Amino acid sequence: MSSPQSITAPPAADQHIVHAEKEYTTVKEGLAYILIPASASKTQQTTPKGDNQPQSVFYNPIQQFNRDLSVLAIKAYGEEVLEKRLKAYENAKKRHGAKRDKKRKREDDGVGSEFRKAGKVGVGDRTEEQPAATNCEDVNPASVNNKISGGQDSGVVDERKGNMTISVDEESSSGAQLSPTQQDVPVAGLAEQGVEGRSTADGELRLGTQPALSHQENTVEAGATSQSKKEIKPHFRILDALSATGLRALRYAQEIPFTTLVTANDLLETATQAIKLNVQHNKLEDKISVSTGNALTHMYNFVGDDCKDMKGQPKASEKYDVIDLDPYGTAAMFLDAAVQAVRDDGGLLCVTCTDAGVWASNSYPEKSYSLYGGTPLKGVMSHEGGLRLILHAIATSAARYGLATEPLLSLSIDFYARVFVRITKSANDVKFLAGKTMIINNCDAGCGAWTTQTIGKNKLTKDKSGKSFFWKHVFGPASLGGDNCPHCGMKTHLAGPMYAGPIHSPEFIKRILDELPTLSKDTYHTTDRIEGMLNLALEEIFPLEENPDSPTATSKTRKYDHSIIDPAPFFFIPSALSKVIHCITPHENAIRGALRHLGYWCTRSHAKPGSIKTNAPWDVIWDIMREWTRQKEPIKKGAIRENTAGYNIMGMGDEKKPESNGANGTESKADQSGEERPADDNSPVDTPAEKKKLDIVFDEKLGKEKDTRKLVRYQLNPRENWGPMNRAKGHA
DSSP: OOOOBOTTSOOOTTOEEEETTEEEEEEEETTEEEEEETTSOSSOOBOTTSOBOOOSSOOOGGGHHHHHHHHHHHHHHHHHHHHHHHHHHHHHHHHHHHHHHHHHHHHHTTGGGSOOTTTOOOTTTOOOOOOOOOOGGGOOTTHHHHTOOSSEEESOOOTTSSOOOOEEEEEETTOOOOOGGGSSOOGGGHHHHTOEEEEOTTSOEEEEOOOOOOHHHHTSOTTOOEEEEEEOOOOOEEEESSOTTSHHHHHHHHHOTTOOEEEEEESOHHHHHHHHHHHHHTTOTTTEEEEESOHHHHHHTTTTOOSBOTTSOBOOOOOBSEEEEOOSSOOGGGHHHHHHHBOTEEEEEEEEEOOHHHHTSSSOHHHHHHHHSSBOOOSTTHHHHHHHHHHHHHHHHHHTTTEEEEEEEEEEETTEEEEEEEEEEOHHHHTTTGGGEEEEEEOTTTTOOEEEEESEEEEEEEOTTSSSEEEEEEEOOOOOOOSBOTTTOOBOEEEEEEEOSOSOOHHHHHHHHHHGGGSOTTTOTTHHHHHHHHHHHHHTSOOOOOOTTOTTOHHHHSSOOTTOOOSOOOEEOHHHHHHHHTOOOOOHHHHHHHHHHTTOOEEOOTTSTTOEEESOOHHHHHHHHHHHHHHTOOOOTTOSOTTSHHHHHTTTTGGGOSSOOTTTTOOOGGGOSOOOOOTTOOSOTTSOOOOOOOOOOOOHHHHSOSOOOOOOOSOOOSSSSOSOOOOOOOOO
8 A cells, every 4th residue: 555645635546545534545537536435445345145335425436437428418518508608699799799880870970969869868968878787796606505505505615716717809899898897707697698608629718798888988989999808707507416425526627627616415414524525635625615405405595596587588597507416216306406406598407317126117106106207118118218207207397387308318327317408498398298298008918019199289280371380289189099909919008108209419419429539538438338329329319300381490490399209219129029929039130121121210229239219110010020930930830829919919810700809909910911991991800801011021231230330339237236336324
């Protein structure tokens, strides 16, 4: 062991630190260092009984992938936000300059000497109009932490102290200078005041600000020019609501260059004491504020501090730009507070749920409903259904307050789910939620097929003029299916409600992927897996064509279209279908080739190896499987028992059933191809009438994925005991 060092020593990996008569060892992750007791193990250990050793402060090295991904996602989000605000600033600056030039020209022409019609004010009495006052000078950055009630607040940080310096070269054609109140403004007020920024290659933020002209500045002679260099310190606030060791907060402060304040909150005093030591050792006292208290209490203190006033005009707000919820178990109880504490003009909510036994299994449907507002799916696609349950819980929590959600990235990883959701206040966008919330009729006990039905319906309707369209939100139609599966006749079960919209944003994923080549693998150890999983997520996004009549189309509004529904919400696995009809499993490329030959879209899912996502209906999928047994691998005689799902799907009992029961959805073999019968065809469904058969070709070359890069798409557990570990021990 190395010689003991003080906690004030420069941080490094595997240090031996002695502080307050206690010995620690440093563990490095990313650019952050945390202190763990010298006697503790750096990796997960088990007792002779097989249980994880208890921890006083929770630290799980297994979730490094989660933390690496979160750093990159927040960085990509922040750069996008600052880039948009910069464009908005530049446009506002042009408008302001044009307005000022027009006013100066009027004065040069003598028009300005006339009496004003509105106020009847003479030349000598006239005073220059001042711009609307902003409250940026009233914002106290340290007051973010002072809003905590009922908890012990410690380590309060003045965000203006020790912040990164951002240089701005501001050249005004009129010689106007920035007012003193605008030389130090929060990101919370950037968009409101026209102050914007973007991240440059050297890590600096180049920002501008819309000049607030004083009386003297308005009287500067025309043609006078000057150039000044100003310093602006924008605010970008992140809340690590359930911080434990503070590792996330440390990494956000170290690795996201435009971060100015990270609040590390935890309920346990032992945890916050550990966080303070880690902050001190990492020399980040100027960026990280440590608070002890209930996360709900902390977040509810920001209720009502909206980013816009009653008239819809922007105003300064102390809400967080990013809130990260990473609890041990479910995050459901924190969602209501989080959607109200994050900025409502596009703030980012990062949510982890490790209770996969609730949202991705069939053991606790009652608990799933109480936590997430819906029951889970039973079957191979249960984890993808779990993601939509979590997104549904976030969307409904936000909708109560007129907040709309946009899922940017939703991943099922190992034993947990991780979602990144943008929150925006918009009463109109919230109206689409009922039409994007679905109930699933799942044949979990039979063939595994499912059907979906939205609770509401978003209907595109012509206006009175007949020249344009608008969205009308109406009741959803009742399901036409019975209690039994139309394909195999077995009993079905309901699942949901769940979120039915897209769960990824392709632009957001591409931003993260573009950043990966610039990263050091010594700092980000999981970049290979991040690249593989994000490429899978990008592949599973269905290429939708915009409706030219839609008033909410992205090409028209340049915003996320909340009317979109995902046409392929779940996947299937060929081996599971082969098990139903007792045949040899076809190769994935053969199934994909058959689907693509018929004109359907298909790809893989990130949630499970061997999966296929497609917009083909289940009638077509089962036709392909039946054709597989005819062309390639015939079923052995006696392999399928009577009155089973496979027995009915293969139509083996049709000759024994002269009639079909339309009430329970059981169909004969002659009616299982998915083809609609002609209106003049009155023959019984069990009549062996000639039907148009699908041209099914198992073209493995067509079904082969074009991306031949050797990516880590599905990582196996790297070692034993790969899981969430035991909960930390302690009392508030």
